[in-house]
Amino acid sequence: MNLNFTAEDNAFRQQVRDFVARALPADIQYKVVNGLILERDDYVRWQAALHAQGWGGSSWAAEFGGTGWSAVKKYIFEEECAAAGAPRIIPFGVKMVAPVIMAFGSPAQQQRFLPNILSGQEWWCQGYSEPGSGSDLASVKTSAVRDGGSYVVNGQKTWTTQAQYADWIFCLVRTDTEVKPQRGISFLLIDMKSPGVTVRPIITMDGAHEVNEVWLENVRVPAENLVGQENQGWTYAKFLLGHERTNIAGIGIAKRELARLKRIASLEIKNGKPLIKDPLFSARIAQVEIDLVALEITNLRVLSAEEQRRTPGPEASILKIKGTEIQQAITELLTQAVGSYALPLRRDAMAAGYQGDAAGPFYATPLAANYLNMRKLSIYGGSNEIQKNIIAQMILGL
Numbered sequence: 221m222n223l224n225f226t227a228e229d230n231a232f233r234q235q236v237r238d239f240v241a242r243a244l245p246a247d248i249q250y251k252v253v254n255g256l257i258l259e260r261d262d263y264v265r266w267q268a269a270l271h272a273q274g275w276g277g278s279s280w281a282a283e284f285g286g287t288g289w290s291a292v293k294k295y296i297f298e299e300e301c302a303a304a305g306a307p308r309i310i311p312f313g314v315k316m317v318a319p320v321i322m323a324f325g326s327p328a329q330q331q332r333f334l335p336n337i338l339s340g341q342e343w344w345c346q347g348y349s350e351p352g353s354g355s356d357l358a359s360v361k362t363s364a365v366r367d368g369g370s371y372v373v374n375g376q377k378t379w380t381t382q383a384q385y386a387d388w389i390f391c392l393v394r395t396d397t398e399v400k401p402q403r404g405i406s407f408l409l410i411d412m413k414s415p416g417v418t419v420r421p422i423i424t425m426d427g428a429h430e431v432n433e434v435w436l437e438n439v440r441v442p443a444e445n446l447v448g449q450e451n452q453g454w455t456y457a458k459f460l461l462g463h464e465r466t467n468i469a470g471i472g473i474a475k476r477e478l479a480r481l482k483r484i485a486s487l488e489i490k491n492g493k494p495l496i497k498d499p500l501f502s503a504r505i506a507q508v509e510i511d512l513v514a515l516e517i518t519n520l521r522v523l524s525a526e527e528q529r530r531t532p533g534p535e536a537s538i539l540k541i542k543g544t545e546i547q548q549a550i551t552e553l554l555t556q557a558v559g560s561y562a563l564p565l566r567r568d569a570m571a572a573g574y575q576g577d578a579a580g581p582f583y584a585t586p587l588a589a590n591y592l593n594m595r596k597l598s599i600y601g602g603s604n605e606i607q608k609n610i611i612a613q614m615i616l617g618l
């Protein structure tokens with residue numbers, strides 16, 4: 221197993237670096253690097269810039285307008301973008317529903333949906349979770365009953381990220397209640413403008429409106445919006461989750477946040493010296509950095525296996541757990557670095573260009589919200605407890 225990047229990989233890295241330096245709007249980069257609030261338009265502008273470069277579908281096959289990059293190139297691309305302060309690519313369209321439509325959708329669905337996902341013109345959200353169906357996803361209850369040329373959908377989705385921006389939602393719905401739960405699920409594409417769709421905000425403990433409830437009341441969905449075959453949705457859902465877990469380690473994001481931690485620890489003064497010179501604090505930063513380097517090597521091993529056409533298996537769970545622990549540890553150190561100034565939760569002061577009062581230095585303002593927000597990492601995309609179950613069963617054979 222060779223974990224070194226080739227000369228071609230390194231040249232590609234430089235190409236990505238040059239592109240991001242040229243194409244990433246400075247106002248968006250400023251928000252990302254300083255942990256400020258990003259708007260819908262920020263994500264859309266970045267996706268449009270990627271699309272203009274031909275890189276809108278970094279994980280897509282060339283036949284659908286994607287880059288056709290190898291797993292290593294995808295990794296380098298994501299790492300460089302994140303480290304330079306690009307916003308994350310909102311995954312629900314490009315990385316989740318698009319691969320499902322490519323693999324299982326009809327040619328008409330591919331033509332209708334894929335181009336607007338690539339350009340960022342249409343925003344998607346993910347309607348999997350329901351109250352009572354999160355880790356136990358196969359128990360979803362939202363029903364879809366066939367009525368002529370439509371399905372009539374009733375139920376409630378929850379934790380739906382950025383549904384307030386979405387044009388479309390892909391949903392797991394129950395189309396058969398008489399069989400084993402996994403066998404009675406279908407995968408439906410629903411227009412958010414359909415009569416009967418209501419989005420209700422959930423405000424999280426950091427004061428953000430990021431997630432929502434989506435209520436579906438007698439929503440008529442054309443039968444042509446069914447992906448693949450009726451009652452085969454569980455297969456497609458699992459396929460999608462496999463895509464959700466690629467690049468799950470968040471190495472680039474962790475590197476960027478580690479750089480932010482070092483920057484802040486250099487500005488904070490303790491006992492007349494920069495905090496970063498304090499032996500105890502710098503040892504804690506070093507520990508996180510060591511963990512991050514170890515995770516990076518593990519990630520490269522997984523990528524190396526992928527290059528040899530072995531699909532990523534349960535090792536993705538290790539990447540998820542360690543990646544989330546590292547990112548959460550960095551937010552803890554960030555708050556500790558500025559002490560009491562990191563305590564006030566000031567969402568208003570997190571807008572770029574805020575000119576009002578602030579307790580402490582400007583970099584302290586978003587830290588409370590950033591810390592609270594990052595708790596989500598170990599819950600979504602399969603909670604860390606569920607990932608540990610996977611490791612126990614599939615790697616350790618327990």
Ligand SMILES: Cc1cc2nc3c(=O)[nH]c(=O)nc-3n(C[C@H](O)[C@H](O)[C@H](O)COP(=O)(O)OP(=O)(O)OC[C@H]3O[C@@H](n4cnc5c(N)ncnc54)[C@H](O)[C@@H]3O)c2cc1C
Nearest residue numbers: 346347348349353354355379380381596599600601603605
């Ligand atoms: C910020 C955020 C954004 C999200 N965005 C979306 C989205 O866009 N679309 C979407 O569909 N969903 C989304 N989710 C939902 C997410 O996928 C679920 O929250 C997650 O799968 C956990 O499900 P749950 O909340 O129902 O908790 P539960 O499944 O009820 O779990 C509660 C606790 O019990 C533990 N637990 C459960 N089962 C086991 C077990 N077998 N062994 C050990 N421990 C167990 C869990 O780890 C957790 O700690 C989002 C969640 C969050 C927090």
